[in-house]
Amino acid sequence: MNHNKLFSIIFSATAVCLPIAANGTAIGHDTVTETDFKTKEAYTGDSLATAWLNAQTGLTPEERDAIKFLYAYMPLADGNGYAPEFFLANVRSSLRAAEEMPWGKTVPHREFRHFVLPVRVNNESLDLSRPVFYKELKDRVKGMSMEDAILEVNHWCHEKATYQPSDARTSSPLSTVSQAIGRCGEESTFTVAALRAVGIPARQVYTPRWAHTDDNHAWVEAWANGKWYFIGACEPEPILNLAWFNSPASRGMLMNTKVFGRYDGPEEVLERKPTTTIINVTENYAPTRTVEVVVKDINGNPVENATVNFSLYNYAEFYPVAVKKSGHNGHASLKGGIGDFIIWASDGKNFGIVKAGGSDTNVQEIILDKASDWTGTLEFDITPPAASASLTSPTPEQRRLNDLLTAREDSIRMAYVVTFATxxxxxxxxxxxxxxxxxxxxxxxxxxxxxxxxxxxxxxxxxxxxxxxxxxxxxxxxxxxxxxxxxxxxxxxxxxxxxxxxxxxxxxxxxxxxxxxxxxxxxxxxxxxxxxxxxxxxxxxxxxxxxxxxxxxxxxxxxxxxxxxxxxxxxxxxxxxxxxxxxxxxxxxxxxxxxxxxxxxxxxxxxxxxxxxxxVKFTDETLSPSSPKGRLNLSFAPFGRTVDPKYYSQFTLSKIENGLPRLLEYEESDTYKSITGRGPELDEGRYVLITGQRMADGGVLARADFFNITAGTTTERPLKIRQDSTEIQVIGSFNSENMYHDLETGTDKSLLSTTGRGYYIVGLIQPNHEPTAHNLNDISATAAEFEKRGNKMILLFADENEARRFDRGRFPSLPANVVFGTDINSTNLNEITTNLNLTTSERPIFIVADTFNRVVFVSQGYTIGLGETLTDILHRID
Structure with a gap:
């Protein structure tokens, strides 16, 4: 059977809305799910689920319908990777929560089916966390409103796990609890699983990539009494719709969520597949506008079914945050944030690229004028949206209580962590x-x-x-x-x-x-x-x-x-x-x-x-040997402190296949020198070298260099990074999760836990040292401005012996937002020296950085007027 034709047939029908009884329970027969269930079995030739269902005589009608819903829309990886009894155990736990939780009968059929019943959240390993979590949480949220229960579940999640970056594999919820750590994708998967365990509809929200900085983020939306609210997973706040990412999200260009099943909610559908519906939730966080494009060939004729990548510059590539297909009139559109998209369209052979500015209101025309042999250079000045978050503030009492709770949860989690191997x-x-x-x-x-x-x-x-x-x-x-x-x-x-x-x-x-x-x-x-x-x-x-x-x-x-x-x-x-x-x-x-x-x-x-x-070429019947290869030789002229550009931070290389770029995924530690030192062999074909300079306001000066690699020859290309000396630039990276010893509290903690989100200053200083004294005197002279701005300044000694020798009384006018500590194992000193290419580790060193790990300023050694310089930098950033 023609699978694409089958796909069209499957999704041409209008979704059926089931009548809902007064208690929220679905009544009637879900004919759409039944049809999709049978269609999937016919397509795959796999009738395991039907055979199992026919053998079960003790299932209730609700259990049978729920199992069919899951099997109709779960990916093949799940239906053939887990036994039916596994899904039945989860179904029974979900139905129990709906029956026993006070809000269970108020959750509509649609929200229950799509946001409570599914075991899978994203791409994690599945487990039987649902009945485990229900047992732990049911009494903890007993008697609460849905809104308060959401907050309480998040406190419980913080008790179990905290943030730590790791690789792209997503751990299961029970694994996250066992490890007591997780990256944002794992924390949000875990929190969604916990909320669903007590019958609260929940979904994971992703911004595939930020526009104003590298990286992405994931968090959680939870449904209560007809509204969706957001929370930072395992990062409890006193109230809903409050998290450290309020401001970054207000600069977002696209935020989405994956819904399993044929979802018919009010949100814009970005993509509909037999198993999932991807919906656009950007409007929940940021101002939006609709970007419209028309794809045409070189003769001006509309191109139907062209792939249209709505891309953001992130990690030095044009990353597609949404992929659309052009209609019969060549038209495609996306509702996104008020910033610049790079739109790359292709008919599978030829391609075209345009920038859609945040203020553009006209339909963008994309001409597929770049053929398979086209070479050249394109430059784009890319502007992200401005921040526009409007925060709801908790009361002082709410904040005080939340702080007490999170401190207690930290201690509970740490009491578990100390049982790990030493x-x-x-x-x-x-x-x-x-x-x-x-x-x-x-x-x-x-x-x-x-x-x-x-x-x-x-x-x-x-x-x-x-x-x-x-x-x-x-x-x-x-x-x-x-x-x-x-x-x-x-x-x-x-x-x-x-x-x-x-x-x-x-x-x-x-x-x-x-x-x-x-x-x-x-x-x-x-x-x-x-x-x-x-x-x-x-x-x-x-x-x-x-x-x-x-x-x-x-x-x-x-x-x-x-x-x-x-x-x-x-x-x-x-x-x-x-x-x-x-x-x-x-x-x-x-x-x-x-x-x-x-x-x-x-x-x-x-x-x-x-x-x-x-x-290995599965589609090549001749089983020909590996693709012919040529070599690439990049040349780079150092400027400023940039002597060895970093892959992902300042440049990437992609092979253009079927008119679209495919990133070459070198190691995160790779640089210009390490890659060129290996004299990389590349498959014959066309490539694009993308470079960019991220500015302090999040904007980017981007450059795309298109060239060919020919078998048996060496291609010479310059690695050029555009510069603008009139703007503050990101000059390096520094991990805001680094630890230090806080001298006031006597505890080891992360920089981020002290600074909060935003820009901050780190100073590596010495006691009884003239250059350090000059710096501290200059900072004291501008203390009022530092205190007005509120940015934290963490001053670190090498060890506690140095700290004891420091005479704080000599600098009585230092700003109140200064925090003193020690640099555990010289971690911060070594990272700054390495990442910023400093020739020595001589102190004092001061940097201005933000919690997206961007460094925009560094000063080393003896300087005059440091206080004014630092306040000027912070002012210009704003």
Missing amino acids: PESASALAKSLGTDEGKTKEVLIQSRGNHSGISKFLTNIPADQRDKALRLLLAVSEKDRRDISAEVLTDHLATPETESPLFDRYIMNPRIENEPLTAYKAFFRSKIPQEDAQRYRSNPKEWVSWCRDNIAADTVWNQPGIPMSPEAVWNLRMADSRSLGIFFVASARSMGIASRIDPVTGKTQYADENGNWND
């Missing part, structure tokens, strides 16, 4: 097991709440397997060590050893991309006969052919964002492109073939007997 306990285990002490300490300390499971695993395996087990644990990611199971470890530890130098990383290692880990090696050994595996090892191209001929491509029911397990792909014989790549690598490693998904290009690859990587 260097001493890890060393003791290493001695008792006879394992390498350094490796054992690294594994156990990084495992956090999973330390007991890993300790038990290492203890229970034979002594001669423990060294290999440590190699396995060091091959997976740090986050994996926090939640990897003994089942998965045991499975992959059994991988037959080879002498290949690639064995640990590319054969034994279960980690392929950012997928959930499974015990797939024994599975494939049971499915692929030994003699066949030997043949595939001798000639991996034969396994490529098998995958191409036996696994059907699916672009409808499983989106690449939620990868199917390798076992599910084998059983269903159907996969999206990402899951197919993961399947190939998993099955190849199970047969002893070194394989990977290349982290830079995203290509699926296997290694030959000489250790050379070969591209």
Whole structure:
């Protein structure tokens, strides 16, 4: 069947609105869900859910309908990765909450189906957190209004977890609790799961990328009595609709949420797929306008079905925050913030680019005038929206109580964290097991709440397997060590050893991309006969052919964002492109073939007997060798303090495929020197080198250089970063999450916890030191201005001995917003010296930075008038 045609048929029907009884319970038969359920089974050829339902005689009508809803709209990764009993347990917990919670009968059918019932929030591993969370929370929120219950659930979440950045894999809610940490995507997934557990509709909101700074953010919206409210996940505030990101969100260009199922709410639909509806919630946070474009060919004719990327400059690329298709008249539109979009459109071969300014009201015309051989340079001055947040302030009593609660929650969480493995306990285990002490300490300390499971695993395996087990644990990611199971470890530890130098990383290692880990090696050994595996090892191209001929491509029911397990792909014989790549690598490693998904290009690859990587081309029946390659030589002329531009911060490289850019994902630590030093080989084709200078107000001076790479030759290109000396510029990065020892409280804490959100000053100073004294006297002279502005200034000594030697009485007029501390292990000094390319670590050093980790000013050594300079910088930023 034509899958695209089927997709059109599926979604041509108008969604049915069920009548709602007085108690909020749906009545009548959901014919749309029933139709979609049957259509999905017919498409996939998988009738597991129907067979299971037919075998169940004890299900209530509500349970049966809920199971059908979940199976109708869950991705293939879920339907074939978890047993029906798993979903039934979650359904029963949801129905129990609806029955027992005081607001359960007030939640409308639509909100319950889409924002309470689904187990999945985004792309996390699924678990049975719902009944666990319900048991912990039901009495805690008993007797509260829905609004107060939302606040209370968030306090409970803060008690369990706090922010820490990590890789892109999203931990399950129970894993986040076990680890006691999570990045914003995990904190928000966890908080949504907790709210849904007590029957409160909740959804995760994402800004795919900010316009005024790099990075993105995720938070939570919760429904109460007919309205959606927002909260910062695991960051409790005294009232709803208050969070540190109020101001950044008011500068947002696009904020969206993913809804599982055929959703018919009032929000603008950005994209509708068989399993999900992506909706636009930007208007909840920022002023908006509708950006309209018309895509035309070089003859002026409208182009239908062109891909239109509404992009923002972020991490030095034009990142598409929304992707639309042009209609029959070439028209596409997006409701977004009051800032500049870079709009890139393509018909699959030719492309065109325009800037849609925040003040533009006319329809933008995009001419697809750049053919496959076009080269040239484009420059854009990009302006983000201005901040426009209007905050509702809590009362002083609300703020005082919230501060007391969050302090108590911190202590509860820390009481749990101190039960994790310590260097001493890890060393003791290493001695008792006879394992390498350094490796054992690294594994156990990084495992956090999973330390007991890993300790038990290492203890229970034979002594001669423990060294290999440590190699396995060091091959997976740090986050994996926090939640990897003994089942998965045991499975992959059994991988037959080879002498290949690639064995640990590319054969034994279960980690392929950012997928959930499974015990797939024994599975494939049971499915692929030994003699066949030997043949595939001798000639991996034969396994490529098998995958191409036996696994059907699916672009409808499983989106690449939620990868199917390798076992599910084998059983269903159907996969999206990402899951197919993961399947190939998993099955190849199970047969002893070194394989990977290349982290830079995203290509699926296997290694030959000489250790050379070969591209896997599932759509190429000739199974041709890897693409011809040429070399790129970038040249850069240093300016100011910029001597080695950073990838993602100041430049990126993308290959243009089918008229659209595909980012080359080098390591975050890569720079101009590290990349050019390797003399990178690139596939033949067309590329775009994007550079940008982020200004202090969030604007960007961007440059896009288009060129070709020809096989067997070296292409020379200059790496040019535009400059504007009249504006304050971002000159480097500094982690606002760094720790310091606060001398007033006697505790170790993060800079961010003291500064709050926004710009702040850090000074690295010395006692009884003339240059430091000059700086402090200058700052004292402008104390009134510093106090008026309120920006925190943290002054750090090297250690407590230095602090004791400092005579505070010599500087009685320092601003009241100065905080004194010590620099733990010189972390802040070392980072500033390295990131800002300072030639020495001589103090005093002062920086002006913000909590998006941008540095806009640095001063080192003896200076006069520092106080005036700092206040001027802060004034100009405003």
